Amino acid sequence: MNDFLNDPRFADIEPFKTKVWLSSPTMHGEEQAWVDEAIRTNWVSTVGKNINEIERQMAAYIGCRYAVALSTGTASLHLATKLAGERLYGQALPSEGTLRGHKVFASDMTFDASVNPIAYENGEAVFIDTERDTWNMDPDALEKAFGLYPDVKLVVVAHLYGTPAKMDEIKAICDRHGALIIEDAAESLGAKYLLNGNWTETGNLGDYNCISFNGNKVITGSSGGMFLTDCKADADKVRKWSTQSREAAPWYQHEEIGYNYRMSNIIAGVVRGQIPHLDEHVAQKKAIRERYEKGLAGLPVRMNPWDRDKSLPNFWLSCCTIDEDSMAPMVRGERDYLYKSESGKSSPQEILEALAAFNSEGRPIWKPMHLQPLYRNYAFITADGNGRGRSNAYIAQNGTDVGADIFRRGLCLPSDNKMTPEQQERIIEIIRACFR
Ligand SMILES: Cc1ncc(COP(=O)(O)O)c(C=O)c1O
Numbered sequence: 001m002n003d004f005l006n007d008p009r010f011a012d013i014e015p016f017k018t019k020v021w022l023s024s025p026t027m028h029g030e031e032q033a034w035v036d037e038a039i040r041t042n043w044v045s046t047v048g049k050n051i052n053e054i055e056r057q058m059a060a061y062i063g064c065r066y067a068v069a070l071s072t073g074t075a076s077l078h079l080a081t082k083l084a085g086e087r088l089y090g091q092a093l094p095s096e097g098t099l100r101g102h103k104v105f106a107s108d109m110t111f112d113a114s115v116n117p118i119a120y121e122n123g124e125a126v127f128i129d130t131e132r133d134t135w136n137m138d139p140d141a142l143e144k145a146f147g148l149y150p151d152v153k154l155v156v157v158a159h160l161y162g163t164p165a166k167m168d169e170i171k172a173i174c175d176r177h178g179a180l181i182i183e184d185a186a187e188s189l190g191a192k193y194l195l196n197g198n199w200t201e202t203g204n205l206g207d208y209n210c211i212s213f214n215g216n217k218v219i220t221g222s223s224g225g226m227f228l229t230d231c232k233a234d235a236d237k238v239r240k241w242s243t244q245s246r247e248a249a250p251w252y253q254h255e256e257i258g259y260n261y262r263m264s265n266i267i268a269g270v271v272r273g274q275i276p277h278l279d280e281h282v283a284q285k286k287a288i289r290e291r292y293e294k295g296l297a298g299l300p301v302r303m304n305p306w307d308r309d310k311s312l313p314n315f316w317l318s319c320c321t322i323d324e325d326s327m328a329p330m331v332r333g334e335r336d337y338l339y340k341s342e343s344g345k346s347s348p349q350e351i352l353e354a355l356a357a358f359n360s361e362g363r364p365i366w367k368p369m370h371l372q373p374l375y376r377n378y379a380f381i382t383a384d385g386n387g388r389g390r391s392n393a394y395i396a397q398n399g400t401d402v403g404a405d406i407f408r409r410g411l412c413l414p415s416d417n418k419m420t421p422e423q424q425e426r427i428i429e430i431i432r433a434c435f436r
Pocket residue numbers: 072073074075077110111113114158184186187211212213214223224225
């Protein structure tokens with residue numbers, strides 16, 4: 001760790017007295033009232049008015065017919081994956097997942113909760129590389145993947161950092177190949193996409209749709225998630241599975257395997273108090289993004305891009321990459337890293353350390369799934385085809401790996417909606433000092 005506080009490049013910059021977070025919960029007070037009401041009326045289990053109300057309000061916001069409140073976004077993704085598996089391949093034995101023996105295409109640069117449910121259901125993820133226009137699943141790589149694995153019938157797509165993926169292209173490819181889409185909108189609640197001429201909320205773009213109310217998301221219940229659909233049978237099934245799959249009998253009767261995945265009415269009270277502030281939070285995140293764009297101008301960095309014609313991100317996290325020729329040397333192992341400071345250049349790890357030294361929180365770009373030890377043996381498809389084994393001594397190394405490149409050169413900047421413009425100015429100063 002460099003001694004940034006005594007480094008002349010950072011002279012005159014004061015550490016923050018209170019920490020500036022990457023993205024932390026922002027409470028308003030209404031949350032307390034709904035939680036108190038649940039306690040006062042003794043509705044503190046997994047049924048109650050708060051749950052009913054947030055399901056109604058979120059379905060209305062997203063523009064779908066049904067919303068099912070669950071304990072986490074991960075639970076929602078698991079049950080979405082199971083629903084898709086059953087529809088495609090039939091019901092499995094309780095000891096076997098619905099995807100046993102089947103491959104599933106999945107976003108590569110995402111949080112692992114997007115793709116772990118494929119493994120929970122015994123399926124095999126095939127990771128699809130990232131494009132540079134929105135940092136999401138590359139439709140060209142997806143098309144290549146269908147060429148290599150024509151039997152695949154399921155695709156999991158995430159909208160990274162709140163920026164919608166190229167859903168029109170991805171949907172057209174999936175339609176052509178008869179594949180279903182699980183949409184992971186955990187990070188993108190409030191983001192919109194222009195699909196077939198209609199502005200549509202993310203969370204309403206797939207066959208099965210999931211959002212998260214994790215503490216770091218644009219609105220939170222402290223935890224929580226939701227499954228969103230227009231299909232009543234799917235909503236009913238998810239509600240049943242999430243409450244241990246009890247059958248309508250006088251005793252505990254089970255014909256399918258169940259889960260304890262339902263949201264509690266207390267958590268739902270927090271979400272209920274947050275929903276009226278969703279658009280306000282998105283506006284704050286947008287203002288943060290705009291201040292970074294202005295403040296970082298002139299530095300050899302680029303902010304995370306989006307499709308300005310077809311999408312309105314929620315700007316959950318502001319991120320940037322350092323231009324290649326301004327990257328100071330940096331290497332990362334599985335758990336440690338080394339970097340060198342060089343005049344006029346910097347690296348993500350140096351900037352992250354500098355931010356930490358001044359009491360603020362950034363984060364590396366989500367490490368792509370194909371680089372994770374957990375998924376090292378799983379296929380990875382790029383726009384050039386097979387992304388594995390590209391270093392054969394007899395084959396020219398012309399393959400791309402966009403995800404690895406963004407991970408290497410990128411970082412997530414402090415994006416907390418309680419960060420003041422003055423605090424953000426100081427963050428920008430710290431980043432500028434890194435390039436001195
Ligand atoms: C892309 C993505 N998918 C899924 C999840 C999982 O949501 P949860 O933490 O609510 O389980 C998260 C975040 O936590 C996420 O960022």
